[in-house]
Amino acid sequence: MKIGLYPGCSLEGSSREYAESLRAIAPHLGLELEEIEGWNCCGASSAHQLDHTLSLALPARILAQAEKQKFPELLVPCAACYNRLASTKKDLANDASTRDKVTDLINMPYTGVTSVQNILEVLNLVLTPDVQKKIPAAFPHKVVCYYGCLLVRPASVVHAEKMEDPMQMDDLMKRIGATPLDWGMKTECCGASLSITRTDIVGKLCGNILEDATMRGAEAIIVACPMCHSNLDMRRKEIERVTGKKFSIPIVYITQAIGMALGLDAKSLGLHRHFVEVSVHGKNKVQQNVSSPSMAAVS
Amino acid sequence: MSVSIDFGGDSLAGWIQHKSGISVQRCYQCGKCSAGCPASSDMDFAPSVLLRLLQLQNAESDQKVLSSYSIWLCLTCHTCSARCPMEVDLPKVMDVLRAESLRHKLVNKRAKDIVAFHKSFIDTIRNFGRLWEVGLVADYKLRTRHFWQDVVVAPVMLKKGKLSLIPLFHKKFVSRIFSGLRNREERA
Numbered sequence: 001m002k003i004g005l006y007p008g009c010s011l012e013g014s015s016r017e018y019a020e021s022l023r024a025i026a027p028h029l030g031l032e033l034e035e036i037e038g039w040n041c042c043g044a045s046s047a048h049q050l051d052h053t054l055s056l057a058l059p060a061r062i063l064a065q066a067e068k069q070k071f072p073e074l075l076v077p078c079a080a081c082y083n084r085l086a087s088t089k090k091d092l093a094n095d096a097s098t099r100d101k102v103t104d105l106i107n108m109p110y111t112g113v114t115s116v117q118n119i120l121e122v123l124n125l126v127l128t129p130d131v132q133k134k135i136p137a138a139f140p141h142k143v144v145c146y147y148g149c150l151l152v153r154p155a156s157v158v159h160a161e162k163m164e165d166p167m168q169m170d171d172l173m174k175r176i177g178a179t180p181l182d183w184g185m186k187t188e189c190c191g192a193s194l195s196i197t198r199t200d201i202v203g204k205l206c207g208n209i210l211e212d213a214t215m216r217g218a219e220a221i222i223v224a225c226p227m228c229h230s231n232l233d234m235r236r237k238e239i240e241r242v243t244g245k246k247f248s249i250p251i252v253y254i255t256q257a258i259g260m261a262l263g264l265d266a267k268s269l270g271l272h273r274h275f276v277e278v279s280v281h282g283k284n285k286v287q288q289n290v291s292s293p294s295m296a297a298v299s
Numbered sequence: 300m301s302v303s304i305d306f307g308g309d310s311l312a313g314w315i316q317h318k319s320g321i322s323v324q325r326c327y328q329c330g331k332c333s334a335g336c337p338a339s340s341d342m343d344f345a346p347s348v349l350l351r352l353l354q355l356q357n358a359e360s361d362q363k364v365l366s367s368y369s370i371w372l373c374l375t376c377h378t379c380s381a382r383c384p385m386e387v388d389l390p391k392v393m394d395v396l397r398a399e400s401l402r403h404k405l406v407n408k409r410a411k412d413i414v415a416f417h418k419s420f421i422d423t424i425r426n427f428g429r430l431w432e433v434g435l436v437a438d439y440k441l442r443t444r445h446f447w448q449d450v451v452v453a454p455v456m457l458k459k460g461k462l463s464l465i466p467l468f469h470k471k472f473v474s475r476i477f478s479g480l481r482n483r484e485e486r487a
Contacts, residue, residue, distance in 0.1 A: 009429045009430035009431075009432075010430070012429070012463075013430070013431070013432045013461065013462065013463060014432055014456065014461045014462065015461075016460065016461065038469070038472050039429075039469075039472070040424070040428045040429060040469060040472040040473045041424045041428065041429045041430045041473075043421075043424065044420070044430065045375065045420075046416070046417040046420035046421055047420075047421060047424070048375070048394055049375075049394070049397055049417045050397065050398070050401065050414075050417050050418070050421060051398070051421070051480070052394060052395075052398065053480060053483075054421070054476070054477075054480060055394075057476045057479075057480075058424070058473065058476065061472070061473070061476065104479070105475070105476050105479040105480065106475065106476060107475055149374075149375075149376040149377060149378070153376070153377035153378070153380075153381050154377045154380060154381065154388075154390075155381065163381055164381075187378075188337065189337040189374050189376035189378065191337070191374065192374050192375075192376070193374070193416070194338075194372070194374065194413070196416055196436070196439065196448070196449070197412045197413045197415075197416045198341070198372070198413070201338065201341055201372075205337055234452060234455075234456070237451065237452075272459070273459045273460055273461060274459075275455060275459070
């Protein structure tokens with residue numbers, strides 16, 4: 001399956017292990033990623049706070065660029081970028097005058113033909129029974145799946161089936177042999193962009209998440225959002241200061257968990273970049289450092 | 300100390316309806332938004348209280364809303380709107396309120412760091428086309444003079460290869476958008 005890729009800024013910076021692990025697992029899942037050319041920042045959590053038109057124009061330019069490259073589908077692995085792109089697409093579809101204003105600003109044609117896909121939707125398609133057969137019970141760990149906000153809300157934008165209790169990530173974890181546990185913080189907010197300005201609030205919210213996951217006996221928290229990852233992984237000192245507790249549970253991107261199940265080595269998955277040591281491992285150690293042609297052919 | 304603020308001859312509630320199509324009068328004060336809001340315990344007015352103030356449609360309560368700390372603490376997590384029985388899109392209301400708070404220079408003093416962060420973020424996009432994290436933090440520190448913040452985290456990030464010291468320039472991809480917005484402001 002060939003698909004356009006909008007990596008977004010975090011995947012080139014503080015969350016580059018998310019990009020590394022995605023690119024590492026892609027050939028094993030028969031996924032061919034074509035990066036969008038000349039892409040810009042989507043505006044993330046700041047543009048819409050200060051300037052409504054800017055918050056539409058930045059994602060619109062990305063969508064127009066995807067159209068120019070004739071991508072029927074665009075994979076947006078960052079949950080925040082995905083949310084901005086999907087929500088802009090909806091706003092432009094519903095309001096012709098806004099669409100005219102925005103296309104005039106970006107000076108590019110825009111029709112809205114490209115479908116915006118998040119990581120869970122794409123992995124659901126490519127983690128097929130054929131791939132599963134090759135990696136039976138390869139990630140035998142108890143995990144909790146943390147969706148956060150941007151993959152499930154607002155429902156009108158992201159088409160989440162069960163907003164308060166989503167299951168797509170849990171289902172993917174089962175396919176690689178993990179045991180996803182039931183827990184209470186699946187869709188609670190991590191504090192997002194207050195990370196720098198109100199680190200104490202982030203410490204409190206992330207503390208609640210780590211505490212519940214630990215109490216349930218999870219060995220790792222699985223995530224699909226760079227913002228959730230950096231708050232839960234890099235803010236441990238602040239979390240400990242606010243809660244008065246120490247937590248050792250690692251935060252693992254869904255692409256890293258799948259990579260470990262595929263037997264890929266830690267470095268290619270960027271596991272060494274985490275602040276909190278990743279103490280869970282895949283069972284298929286033998287396949288280290290290989291991208292076998294037989295697996296790459298699976299589609 | 301109420302000052303009259305002009306919303307095109309309307310109340311702030313009317314202005315919100317005009318800008319976003321959302322009627323705050325739909326809210327019947329069940330309080331579900333305030334109960335689920337992850338930031339409400341740190342806010343000066345809980346989300347449902349903000350909506351009530353808007354419903355009153357008088358200059359004094361409008362000013363309270365625009366100078367509140369709450370509008371800047373909102374995380375846009377959408378928990379409120381997901382659970383609202385009347386489907387009030389509160390995150391969209393917040394976007395309008397923040398814009399009006401800036402426009403009328405009523406930003407809460409405690410929120411100046413948060414506003415500075417967003418301004419630095421947009422500056423970084425304007426200058427580099429993409430978010431360059433080192434540039435963002437430097438811009439933010441200059442604005443706020445919080446030079447010692449996160450001095451512990453940054454070296455570890457650098458060691459782990461999570462920071463790029465040298466930016467890549469993609470400014471040309473966004474320069475048209477920013478110049479277009481500026482021209483529009485000048486015409487307005």
